[in-house]
Amino acid sequence: MKLFKFILVGFVFGIVLTKAEAVSWYRIYEMFQFQSFHMFGIIMVAIATGVIGIQLIKRKQLKDIAGNPIVILDKEKGTVRYLIGGTLFGLGWALVGACPGPIFILLGAGFLSAGLILIGAVFGTFLYGVIKDKLPH
Numbered sequence: 237m238k239l240f241k242f243i244l245v246g247f248v249f250g251i252v253l254t255k256a257e258a259v260s261w262y263r264i265y266e267m268f269q270f271q272s273f274h275m276f277g278i279i280m281v282a283i284a285t286g287v288i289g290i291q292l293i294k295r296k297q298l299k300d301i302a303g304n305p306i307v308i309l310d311k312e313k314g315t316v317r318y319l320i321g322g323t324l325f326g327l328g329w330a331l332v333g334a335c336p337g338p339i340f341i342l343l344g345a346g347f348l349s350a351g352l353i354l355i356g357a358v359f360g361t362f363l364y365g366v367i368k369d370k371l372p373h
Contacts, residue, residue: 250344259334259342264333314373317373332353332356
């Protein structure tokens with residue numbers, strides 16, 4: 237029952253993304269073709285929300301679900317790896333028309349073909365885990 241509030245937030249998040257058409261392949265296609273501001277606006281709101289949330293966590297010294305203080309470490313410098321990783325992520329997003337969050341929303345909405353996208357995402361994560369020590373970080 238302790239996790240109920242997090243499950244509820246997940247459902248609300250899924251409903252909001254669905255109603256905002258953020259899970260729509262057509263909207264994602266428009267974004268990558270630079271034909272519409274819709275998805276860029278959603279992404280900018282997400283960035284602003286994240287910045288505000290991180291600042292609240294740091295300034296109020298909030299704790300996690302177990303009561304431990306939340307510690308946010310600074311990212312390591314490494315422009316090249318972020319460019320390569322972002323490019324690969326963007327290409328995958330453009331090819332399948334879904335980023336990780338909406339995959340689960342699409343599955344919940346009954347689009348079973350999104351299961352193939354989920355399998356590909358999990359496989360890509362596994363593959364990275366296998367070869368990460370050989371990559372230049």
